[in-house]
Amino acid sequence: MSDLLVSQSMLQLVVACTATLTTTGGAVAYLRHIRVERPTVGTFNLYDIRNLMLLVIGLPLVYIVLPQWSFIILLLLTFGSALAIGLRPLIPPGPMWLGIGILLGANIWVARTMLGTQGGWQLYWVLVDIATLAAAISVANLFVQGGMRMLHASWFVMGLAIYDFMFAEVFKVTQVLTDRFVGYPLNPGVGIRWHIYGVEIGLGDLLAFGIYAAATYKAYGVTALRIAMAFILVFGVLAGSLTPLVISEVIRGSLNAVVPVQTLFGPPAFCLYLWFRHHYGPERTMAEFRAALEAESAPVLPGAESEVGRDLGRVGGQTAAAP
């Protein structure tokens, strides 16, 4: 094991940890304070997970088949719509689209003109990181506020676990895709370039963590969220970052490693859901979650303990108002 690989893994750990905490924290904070628009009729169900998985499997294949110049169109649509979903409740349409245009436009401009310098790479990653984190937080809330339950989130990460293993270790599609995106505008990931090291965690992994954290918080409250965060950090971030130090099969060349993070995270995350369900009972619905939040923010008379606030802290599943 080279010192370079250790240093790179440590940097990966720091970046992945920061990005994951930002995404999960942002997703939960957004869930608590901001409502995304939802359709008149419809809630997330297991058929949506099936459709989502078909999209997750199909999209990389499309990216492999498509010529590289066309990526930018798809990525502009993807990032533009994802950012709009999250920003629409916060900013009027005009300024919102202007802001999205500036962010994505600057990203393209920097990727085309400034990647010859270390400073250019840093700026490139800053712009990509902002877009990716905001997109992950937005889409996680689109799903969870659309009715996605922890049940669905757990099946989703289990599906990703299989997908990640097959695409990274069997068909080697992930490596091809990673190579095709690096250095191009709107790279869907959070990363950094530091000295000779370049590290990155993908948008898909951050989205999975964001969804899992937000769905857990909605379903069972803050104590469950803390436990889920420990799982995310241990099985997702720590294991994902340090795997190259113990499993050489994920390394290509000296420092180039592609780790199927969801393969490491999915099974324990699914088991944790089963334990929550066994321990706490049925998940809260979105209506019950909102009611609990409102009760939590209601003024409490001196000396009186907030029932719902206490339930949120204790984790839910047992009462009607804050199960």
Next chain:
Amino acid sequence: MFETGIRQFRMALAMVTGRRINPRLIELLAGDAVATLQEFGAPGDDVGELLDGPFADPDSREHFQTQAIRRTLRRIATRSPHYRDLLSGVDIQQLTLADFAGFPVTTKADLIAHGPDFVCTDVSPYLSTRTTGTTGRPIEIWMSVYEAALWPAFAALSGLLRDEIRPSDCLQVNISSRATAAVQHSLDVCRLAHARTRVMGQVPATQSLDSLLDREPTLLGAYPSYLAQLVTEARRRGVTPGDFALRGINAGGEVLSPSLAAGAQQTLGAPVTDIFGMTETLPVSGRTCAAGHLHPDLNMGLVEVVSFTGPEPTAPGELGRMVITPYFPYRDCMPILRYDTGDVVRQLSGEALGCEFAGTPAVSAICGKVSQLITTRSGVVTTRDIVEVLESLPSRPWPARYRAVERNGVLLLTVPSAALAGLTTVEVSDRFGERGIDCVIEVSEPGAVLRGVRADLVETTFTDSLVTAGV
């Protein structure tokens, strides 16, 4: 969520293109609505746009109605033996609403005399439903399997989204058990809404009250006259609103007076909604807002208010006959054009509506039947005029019983002596006078035949005799 979006798109596409709508699609959407309510407690944004249609804007409304009438006529012209001759030679593609208003109305007599000719040739009738015959001979209306599935599916979907029914509800049905379409409709709506149903029929009011008092029913559907009997029985027993679990009462099929509605709410503890529905014009229905307007569901059919004397529309503020044409693809088996319902309504005076259903045009609440209008020298007197005055008397004579005729240019009203309790006939006449009606009151002889109401269609049970026999 994704599949729900696809279903909504398919439903909208079928509506726009005018093809038959797969009832299963609407049933699945009703299921999606149940899931939505269970998860979120309420429908999402823009629920009004989905439910109320493009009727607030007059131009959009006219365009929608013109297309719907042309679509309906295109089918009827080739499939309905009764209307085939009428429509031969009509340029349906260029037909306007004004042209359509010149078509002759279809009357109850037409339906009685030529009923089988109204059934379309490309449809197999499945279920017949008969009117209760309160105004004479009953009419038989046939429905197809498609209609029997489609109407409740749409009603369940809109009912769930409007919070008229919830999965936690239990609906007690106190309408005539022979009203097969309405009963089947209620059963299917509750099935699709995951709610419970208790079909009681028009059993003696005391038995229905016992059922309400077990605190299972949360919704009640009844004719106003039967509701009157329930309220009277509840007051006699001294029960209070807290003894019931009701959250809503739907009353329709007869004139509902404000006094009875208020009394029902005071006694049974739930607001009363005056709804409109008629066997012959299904699936067109209507809701009455808090301001007392009747808002017909214009998605399902064209509603016109026509003069008593000719085919021309009634002027604003005037009374007229309500004429209804249900649209294809909602009415399928036995379509009718410009059906003269015999119901009297008043055309609203034209100022902008400020009620909760302001997005949908409205007429006044149903005033009664044309056949029961009484012309006096002070003007036309409707059933509503009489019922509202009588049911507001301190004796609470619910449902109002009377015999009304015109004599020497004034309204001669015969009422039971119990209705007058505490008042003289002159004092009651004065109450009519306050409404601009010249009226003379007479007290009826014992056993005199007075106004019949739907509550008279009592359905007997063995319950009382078993109790009496001590079994």
